[in-house]
Amino acid sequence: MDRSFFFAHALEVAPRVLGTLLTVDSPAGQVTLRITEVEAYHGVGVPGPYDAGSHSKDRKTDRNASMFGDPGHAYVYLNYGMHYALNLVCSPSGIASGVLVRSAEVVDGADLAITRRLEKRGSRSTATPIAHAALAKGPGNLAAALGITRETHDGLDLFAAPFHLEFPSPAPTASIMSGPRVGVAGHAGGTDFSWRFWLSGDPTVSAFRPGRGAPAWRPPSTSH
């Protein structure tokens, strides 16, 4: 796998990135993930429909600057004031396009991932052990398991330390599913895009949560 992989639009890259082995190194050790669930986002100036759920939907800002940067780099942002999320920047520089890594299976460094998850969770909950399949389930958990923050990893090259990418073999194209993105409300005209991709039946794929914040659009009533 080389950088040219990321020169395409996020929508093309997203399904192909499934199964990729992502390693992040740190002084504490390294964690390797097998990516199982992603979402595509794009911004202003990109061909295709207006993506109202994207951070770069209107213009370049301080936060989303990395999304306009070179492909094959990381875009990391803080969400809900407490969770970091990792994006893989796509498309040539100047075009905002990225793949949000939602979930993955931890294939190496599980002990370190557990430690980081428990550290972030704090002393509040003592019980509730973390199942292996849930170690990197959801964008916030995934970033926590890898030890990724905006301060330390935003804008970094994915083809240089501390990152390492390895293409899967064989590519698991046969079992790829797609559907609406998660947690993105208020799409223009109520339309959503099937820009979420995951490996069918994989236990690490995050659960779909309907009804968090009512959708801006409702189907016409059949009664009355």
Next chain:
DNA sequence: TTATCGATTCTCT
């Protein structure tokens, strides 16, 4: 097993 709700802070209007 499924649904609801509080936590917590940054970003952009």
Next chain:
DNA sequence: GAGAATCGATAAA
């Protein structure tokens, strides 16, 4: 000042 690409605990069933 509102709302956000979420998580995990607790309540309800």
